[in-house]
Amino acid sequence: MNINNYLYLSAILFTIGAVGVVVRRNAIVVFMCVELMLNAANLTLVTFSRINGTLDGQVVAFFTMVVAACEVVVGLAIIVTIYRSRRSASIDDASLLKR
Amino acid sequence: MQPLLTIQSPETALFWFLAPLAVLAALGMLLVKKAVHSALLLAWVMITLAIFYIAQDALFLGIVQVIVYTGAVMMLFLFILMLVGVDSSDSLTETITGLRPIAITAAVGFGGLLVSLLGHATLGRQAVGLEGANALGNVQGLAELLFSKYVWPFEVVSALLITAALGAMVLAHHQRTNARPTQREQAVNRFRSGSLAGAAGLPGPGVFARHNAVDVPALLPDGTPAPSSISATLKARGDVIDSSQFQLDNVDTTVVEEK
Amino acid sequence: MATNNGLVYLIALPLFGALSLLLLGRRADKWGHLLATALSASSFGVGLIQLSGMLGRSTESRPVTQKLFSWISVGSFNVDASLLLDQLSICFVLLITGVGTLIHIYSISYMSHDHDRRRFFAYLNLFIAAMLLLVLGDSYLNLYVGWEGVGLASYLLIGFWNQKPAYATASKKAFVMNRIGDMGLSFAIMIAFASLGTVSFAGVKEHAHHASESTMTAIGIMLLVAAVGKSAQFPLQAWLGDAMAGPTPVSALIHAATMVTAGVYLIVRSNFVFDAAPTAQLLVVIVGAITLMFGALVGTAKDDIKKALAASTMSQIGYMILGAGLGPAGYAFAIMHLLTHGFFKAGMFLGAGSVMHGMNDEVNMRKYGALRKFMPITFITFGLGYLAIIGVPPFAGFYSKDMLIETAFNAGGIKGILLGSTALLGAAITAFYMTRVMILTFTSSKRWDDSQHPHESPILMWLPMAILAIGSVTSGFLLSRGSALKNWLEPLFESHGEHEELLSPMVVSGLALLMVAIGVAIAVMKYQLSDVDSVAPVDVSVFTRIARRDLLQDDINEALFMRPGQVITAALVKVDESVVDGAVRGIGQMAIGSGTSLRKTQTGFVRSYAMLILVGAAALITAIWVVTQ
Numbered sequence: 001m002n003i004n005n006y007l008y009l010s011a012i013l014f015t016i017g018a019v020g021v022v023v024r025r026n027a028i029v030v031f032m033c034v035e036l037m038l039n040a041a042n043l044t045l046v047t048f049s050r051i052n053g054t055l056d057g058q059v060v061a062f063f064t065m066v067v068a069a070c071e072v073v074v075g076l077a078i079i080v081t082i083y084r085s086r087r088s089a090s091i092d093d094a095s096l097l098k099r
Numbered sequence: 100m101q102p103l104l105t106i107q108s109p110e111t112a113l114f115w116f117l118a119p120l121a122v123l124a125a126l127g128m129l130l131v132k133k134a135v136h137s138a139l140l141l142a143w144v145m146i147t148l149a150i151f152y153i154a155q156d157a158l159f160l161g162i163v164q165v166i167v168y169t170g171a172v173m174m175l176f177l178f179i180l181m182l183v184g185v186d187s188s189d190s191l192t193e194t195i196t197g198l199r200p201i202a203i204t205a206a207v208g209f210g211g212l213l214v215s216l217l218g219h220a221t222l223g224r225q226a227v228g229l230e231g232a233n234a235l236g237n238v239q240g241l242a243e244l245l246f247s248k249y250v251w252p253f254e255v256v257s258a259l260l261i262t263a264a265l266g267a268m269v270l271a272h273h274q275r276t277n278a279r280p281t282q283r284e285q286a287v288n289r290f291r292s293g294s295l296a297g298a299a300g301l302p303g304p305g306v307f308a309r310h311n312a313v314d315v316p317a318l319l320p321d322g323t324p325a326p327s328s329i330s331a332t333l334k335a336r337g338d339v340i341d342s343s344q345f346q347l348d349n350v351d352t353t354v355v356e357e358k
Numbered sequence: 359m360a361t362n363n364g365l366v367y368l369i370a371l372p373l374f375g376a377l378s379l380l381l382l383g384r385r386a387d388k389w390g391h392l393l394a395t396a397l398s399a400s401s402f403g404v405g406l407i408q409l410s411g412m413l414g415r416s417t418e419s420r421p422v423t424q425k426l427f428s429w430i431s432v433g434s435f436n437v438d439a440s441l442l443l444d445q446l447s448i449c450f451v452l453l454i455t456g457v458g459t460l461i462h463i464y465s466i467s468y469m470s471h472d473h474d475r476r477r478f479f480a481y482l483n484l485f486i487a488a489m490l491l492l493v494l495g496d497s498y499l500n501l502y503v504g505w506e507g508v509g510l511a512s513y514l515l516i517g518f519w520n521q522k523p524a525y526a527t528a529s530k531k532a533f534v535m536n537r538i539g540d541m542g543l544s545f546a547i548m549i550a551f552a553s554l555g556t557v558s559f560a561g562v563k564e565h566a567h568h569a570s571e572s573t574m575t576a577i578g579i580m581l582l583v584a585a586v587g588k589s590a591q592f593p594l595q596a597w598l599g600d601a602m603a604g605p606t607p608v609s610a611l612i613h614a615a616t617m618v619t620a621g622v623y624l625i626v627r628s629n630f631v632f633d634a635a636p637t638a639q640l641l642v643v644i645v646g647a648i649t650l651m652f653g654a655l656v657g658t659a660k661d662d663i664k665k666a667l668a669a670s671t672m673s674q675i676g677y678m679i680l681g682a683g684l685g686p687a688g689y690a691f692a693i694m695h696l697l698t699h700g701f702f703k704a705g706m707f708l709g710a711g712s713v714m715h716g717m718n719d720e721v722n723m724r725k726y727g728a729l730r731k732f733m734p735i736t737f738i739t740f741g742l743g744y745l746a747i748i749g750v751p752p753f754a755g756f757y758s759k760d761m762l763i764e765t766a767f768n769a770g771g772i773k774g775i776l777l778g779s780t781a782l783l784g785a786a787i788t789a790f791y792m793t794r795v796m797i798l799t800f801t802s803s804k805r806w807d808d809s810q811h812p813h814e815s816p817i818l819m820w821l822p823m824a825i826l827a828i829g830s831v832t833s834g835f836l837l838s839r840g841s842a843l844k845n846w847l848e849p850l851f852e853s854h855g856e857h858e859e860l861l862s863p864m865v866v867s868g869l870a871l872l873m874v875a876i877g878v879a880i881a882v883m884k885y886q887l888s889d890v891d892s893v894a895p896v897d898v899s900v901f902t903r904i905a906r907r908d909l910l911q912d913d914i915n916e917a918l919f920m921r922p923g924q925v926i927t928a929a930l931v932k933v934d935e936s937v938v939d940g941a942v943r944g945i946g947q948m949a950i951g952s953g954t955s956l957r958k959t960q961t962g963f964v965r966s967y968a969m970l971i972l973v974g975a976a977a978l979i980t981a982i983w984v985v986t987q
Contacts, residue, residue: 001111003226006151007217009118013144015210016125022202022969026189028180029134030965032141035172036125039148042164046157053227055240058157059249062241065160065167066256070263072172076179077270084273089183092194095962195963202969209976212983219986 006047014040027079027091031072038068110154121147132189133336134180142173156229158237184332302328316342362411362422364404365441365494368451371401373487379480390476391469394483395462401486402455409448417849420445423496430499437557442496445846449693450493450616450623453700457615458486460822464708465607467818468715478518478605485511489616493623497558498547501624505543505588508617509536515612516604528600535597539587543624546580549573559627566630578631578638582645585621589675592649596911598672599656602664606711609664614671614707615700622675622696625682626689629851633685642683643769647780650676652909654787658794659905661894662721663710666795667703670747673784674699680781681762684769686851690844691761697843698754698833702746705826709740712815712823713799717806723798724892727805732812735820737800739827744796746830748789748874751867754834759785761838764866778861785870789877797885805892 013036020033042061049057083089121144128140145168152161193199232240245253280288289298302325305311314333316324324342326334333339375397379390386393412420421444430437443451462482469475488507495501513536517529550557553573554565566574585591590598590613601613612618625632625642632639653673660666674695681692714721716733730737746753749760763785767778806812814820837843861869894906904910959970 001106001114003106004217005114005118006155008214009114009121009151011210011213011217012122013125015206015213016122016129018209018972018975019202019206020129022206022965022972023129023193023199025194025965026134028176028183029128029137032128032137032176035168036128036141036144039145039164039168042160043148043151046152046155046160049157050155050229051222051226053229053232055229055232055237055244056248058160058237058241059244061157061160062163062245063249063252063256065163066260069167069172070259072175073263073267074270076175077267080179080182081270083183091964094964195961195966198966198969202972205969205973205976209972209979212976212979216979216983216986 003047003051007044010040010043010047013037013043025090025092027082027089028076030091031075031079035068035072038064113150113154117147117150130191132191134189135177138173138176138180141176142169145169145173156233156237159241184335304328304330310340310342310345312340314338315340315345318342318345360419360422361424362408362443363424364408365422365424365443366426367404368401368408368455368494369441369487369490371397371404372483372490376480376484376487379476379483384476387476391462391466391479394479395459395466397483398455398459398462398486401490402452402459405448405451405455408443409452412443412445412448420849435551435555437497437499439500440496441494441500442559443494444850446623446627446693446850447493449697449843449847451490453697454486454489454493454616457700457704457826458482458489458611460825461607461611461704461708464610464711464819464822465605467816468607468711469605472605474518478515481511481514481518482607482611485515485612485617489620492620496560498543498550498562499557501627502543502547505584505620506540508612508620509533509540509588512536512601512612512617515608516601518604518608522603525603528597528603532597532601535594536587538594539584539621542580542583542587546577546584549577549580562628563630566634569634571635574631574635575637578628578635579641581624581628581631582638582642585624585642585679586645587621588624589618589621589679590672591621591645591676591679592652595649595652595672596908596915599665599668599908602662602668606664606707606714609668610704610707610711613668614703618671618675619678619696619700622678622682622692625679626693629686629689632683633852639683639685643680643773643777644683646676646678646680646683647777648676649673650680650784651780651787652676654784654791655905656908657791658787659902660791661724663713663723663726663795663799664707664721666723666791667707667710670788670792671699671703673788674703674747677759677762677781677784680777681765684765684777687768688762688765689851690847691758691765693847694834694837694843695755695758695762697837698746698758698830701826701829701833702743702754705823705830706740706743706747708819708823708826709736709743712736712819713740715815715819716812717810720806720810723795724890724894725806726799727802727890728800729812730800733800733814735814736823739820739823740800741796742827743830744792746834748792748878749785749870750874751871752831752835754830754832756867757834757838760863760867760870763870764861764863767861767866778866782869782873786873786877789874790881793878793881794885797881798890802885802890805890 017033017035017037017040020036021030024030024033042064045057045061045064047057049055049061079089082094086093124140124143124147128137128144131137131140145164149161149164149169152158152164229237234240235243289300302317302319304313304317305315305328313330315329316326316339317328319325329339372394375394379386379394382390408422412422421442423440423442425438425440427439428436429439462479465475465478465482469478472478485508488504488511490504492501492504492508495504513529513533516532517526520526520529547557550562554562554569556562556565562577587594598613598618602609604613632642650673653669653671653676657666657669657673660669678692678695678699681688681695712733713726713729713736716729716736717726720726742753746755749755759781763778763781766781767774769777907913959966
C-alpha cells in the first residue's frame with residue numbers, strides 16, 4: 001500500500017468537515033465539523049512525520065490538539081452564552097452583523 | 100531503489116477496513132438529523148484516526164487522541180448538547196438559497212483537486228519511516244523534542260490553555276440581575292395572568308390506566324389532547340406519541356343508581 | 359568699520375512705542391499719543407547725536423555698524439541682523455524721525471476727535487521703526503524686513519478708517535500692488551544669493567565688478583521693479599492716488615515724505631549694481647521720465663486737493679528716480695530733491711489737512727476759494743511750500759530740481775536732450791498745476807456755502823507746518839551751499855569723472871524759470887482771472903477726461919490684468935468643480951456603488967461566509983493545480 005492513501009483519506013475527511021461547517025445549522029454540529037477538519041489535518045501531520053522520519057510532525061499535531069481543546073472550551077462557552085440569551089443554538093439566528 | 104519504508108500487509112488490511120468506515124461515519128455525521136448521533140459518529144471517526152496514529156508509529160498521539168478527544172472533548176460536546184437541548188436548528192432543510200449547491204460543488208472541486216494534486220505530487224525522496232526516530236521509544240522521542248526545540252511553543256500553548264479555561268469560566272458565568280421569583284410570586288402571577296385556566300398548574304402528561312408515559316399528552320375531558328402537558332423539549336424533538344390511540348371509543352356515561 | 363552700539367535705539371524706541379500702545383490697548387488711550395510722540399522725538403535725538411558723532415570723524419571712518427544677532431548661518435552663507443549707518447542712511451534717519459516727529463505732533467491735534475487715536479499713533483510708530491530698519495539694514499535681507507514693515511504700516515494706515523468699504527479697498531489695492539514690487543525685491547535677493555552668494559550691500563558691491571553684466575542687469579531690473587512698486591512709479595503707480603484714503607498726516611508722512619521715497623533710496627543704495635548694469639540704469643531713467651510726466655498730467659486735472667498733491671508726489675519722485683538713474687552724477691541730486699521734497703510736500707500735505715480741518719473734511723478744491731483770509735498761517739506755510747516745489751529761487755525746490763534738470767541735459771547725446779526737455783516740460787506743468795491748487799484753494803473767489811465756517815487750525819497743527827515751511831525755504835540753499843550734500847555723499851559713490859556740460863547752469867536755470875513762469879501764467883489766466891465753477895465742467899476735451907481718470911491707469915489695469923484674471927479664476931473654478939470635484943465625487947460614487955453591490959454579499963450568516971472561504975480555498979487549489987500541471 002502506498003502511504004499516500006493516508007493523505008487521500010485526510011483530504012476527504014477535511015472536505016467533508018468543510019461541507020459540514022457550511023451546510024449544518026446547529027452550532028454544536030458545526031463545531032464538531034471543525035474538529036473533524038482539525039483531526040484530518042493531524043492525520044496529515046502524523047503521516048508526514050512518518051514519511052520524513054522525524055517526530056516534529058507529531059509534536060505539531062500535539063500542539064494542534066491542545067489548541068483545538070482550547071478552541072472547543074471557549075467555543076462551547078460562547079454557544080452556551082448565546083443560547084442563554086436567545087434560546088437557540090442556530091448559527092443563522094446570530095446574523096446581526098449585517099445591520 | 101529499494102524503498103526504505105514498506106507498509107506491511109496487516110496495516111494495509113487495517114487501512115482498507117477502517118478508512119471506508121471513517122469516511123462513511125463522517126458523511127453520516129453530515130446527514131443525520133440529530134446532533135447526538137452526529138457526536139457519536141464523530142467519536143467513531145476519532146477512534147479510527149487514533150488507530151491509524153498508532154499504526155503509523157505515533158503511539159503517544161494515538162493514546163492522547165482517545166483520551167483527550169474521544170474522552171474529554173466529545174464528552175464536553177455531549178454535555179453541552181444536553182444543556183442546550185434540541186431545537187429547529189437540527190432541521191436539515193436549507194434556509195439560505197443557493198448555499199448548498201455552491202458549497203457541495205466547491206467542496207467536490209476542492210477535494211477532487213486536492214486528491215489529484217496529492218496523486219501528482221512527488222516528494223523527491225523515499226519515505227523514511229519512524230524506526231530511527233522512535234528508537235528510544237515514541238514518548239521519549241517526543242519529550243526530547245518538546246522540552247528542547249519546542250519548549251517555547253510548549254510554554255506558550257500552556258499559557259493559552261490556562262487563558263482558555265479562564266475565558267470559558269468568564270463566558271459561562273451568569274450574573275443574576277434580578278431575584279429569582281419566589282413560589283408566592285409565581286402563584287400570584289398565575290392567578291393574575293390572562294385566564295384562570297392555568298391557575299391550578301399545567302396538566303400532567305399521560306393517560307391514566309392506558310399509557311402513563313411523559314411523551315403522551317394528557318386527554319382533556321372532551322377527549323382532545325392537551326399540548327401543554329408535554330415538555331417543550333420532547334415536542335421539539337418530535338418524541339411525542341399521539342394520544343388519540345388511547346382514547347376510549349365509547350365511554351359509558353350513564354349513571355346507575357346504586358341500591 | 360567702526361561699531362556703534364547706539365544704532366539699535368533708533369529703531370527700538372519707536373518699536374517699543376508701537377508694541378506697548380498695541381498691547382496695552384485701551385489702557386493707553388489717555389497718554390498713548392504723547393508716548394509715541396516722545397519716542398519718535400527721542401529717536402530723532404539719537405539721530406542728531408549720531409550725526410554730530412559722524413561729523414566729528416574723518417570721511418573714511420564715518421560709517422558705523424552694529425551687529426544685533428546672527429540671523430541666518432547656513433554653510434558659507436551668513437546673514438547677520440546688523441545695522442549700517444553711513445552718510446546716506448543718516449540723511450534718511452533725520453528726515454524720517456524729524457518729519458515723523460513733526461507729523462506726530464500735528465496728529466495729536468488732527469486726530470484728537472478720533473476715538474482710535476492710540477491705534478493710529480501705534481501704527482505711526484510702527485511705521486517709523488520699520489522705515490528706520492529699511493534705511494539702516496546693512497544687507498538686502500535686512501532691508502527687505504523693513505520694506506515689508508513699511509508696507510504693512512502703510513496698509514494699516516491707509517485703511518485706518520476701514521469702516522468705509524472704499525477706504526478698505528484702497529488699502530487692499532495699495533497692498534496688492536506693493537506685493538508686485540516686493541516680488542521684485544525678493545527676486546533680486548534670490549538672484550544675488552544664487553549668483554553672488556551674498557546679500558549684503560558690501561558683498562554685492564565687492565562682486566559687482568567681476569560678476570557678469572547680465573547678472574547685474576537682472577538684479578538691477580528686479581530692484582527697479584521693487585522701487586517702482588514702493589515709490590508708485592509707472593507702471594505700478596495706480597495705488598498712490600487711492601492711498602489718500604488714509605488720514606492726512608499719513609499721506610504727508612508715508613505717501614509724500616518717506617515711504618514712497620524708499621524706491622529712490624534702494625536705487626541710490628544699489629548704485630554699484632546700476633553702475634555695472636547700463637541697461638537697467640536706462641530703464642530707471644525711462645521709468646522716471648515717464649512717471650514725472652504722468653504724475654504732472656494727472657495733477658492738472660484733479661479737483662481733490664489730496665489727489666492733486668499725490669499726483670504731484672508721483673511726479674516729483676519721478677524726478678528723483680530720473681536723477682538716480684543718471685548715475686554718479688545724479689545720485690546726490692536725487693537725494694537732495696528727496697530731502698527738500700520731504701520738507702515741502704509734507705508741509706503742503708499738512709496744509710491740505712489744515713484746510714480740510716477748517717472745511718469740514720471737504721476735499722474738493724472747487725468748493726474752496728478765498729481761504730487766504732480765514733487761514734493766514736496755513737496760506738503762508740502752504741505758499742512757501744508751493745514756491746519751493748515749483749522751483750522759485752531761493753526756495754528749496756529751485757536748487758534740487760534745477761540740478762536734476764541740468765544733470766539730465768548733461769547725460770549726453772540725444773538721451774540727454776530728451777530727458778532734459780522732459781524734465782523741463784515737467785517743471786512747467788508742475789508750476790501750472792501747483793498754481794492751480796494754490797489759486798483754487800486760497801485766492802480765487804469764495805465758492806463754499808454758508809454752512810461752512812473756515813477757521814485757522816490750532817497751534818499743534820500749524821507749528822509743524824511752520825517748521826516744515828522753514829525747511830522748504832532754507833533746505834535747498836543749505837544743502838547745495840558749496841555742494842555740501844554732494845561732498846557728504848561723495849565717498850559712497852564711484853565717480854566717473856565730470857561730464858562735459860551741454861548747457862551751462864545759468865542757461866538751465868534761466869530756461870527752467872521761463873518754463874515755470876509760463877506755467878504759472880497759464881494757471882493764473884485760467885483760474886484767477888476767470889471764474890471757476892464749483893462743479894467740475896462736464897463738456898471738456900477728451901484729454902481732460904482721460905487725465906481726470908488718472909490717464910486710464912485703472913481702466914488699463916482692469917482690462918489687462920483684472921478681467922483676464924477674473925476669467926482665469928472663473929475657468930479655474932469651473933475646472934475645480936467639474937474635474938477636481940468631479941474626480942473626488944466620482945471616487946465617492948464609485949465607493950458607494952461598489953459598496954452597495956458588495957453589501958449584498960454580507961448576509962450576516964456565518965455559514966455563507968464559511969462557504970465563501972471554501973470557494974476561495976477551492977479556487978486556490980485550482981490555481982495551484984493549473985500551475986503545476
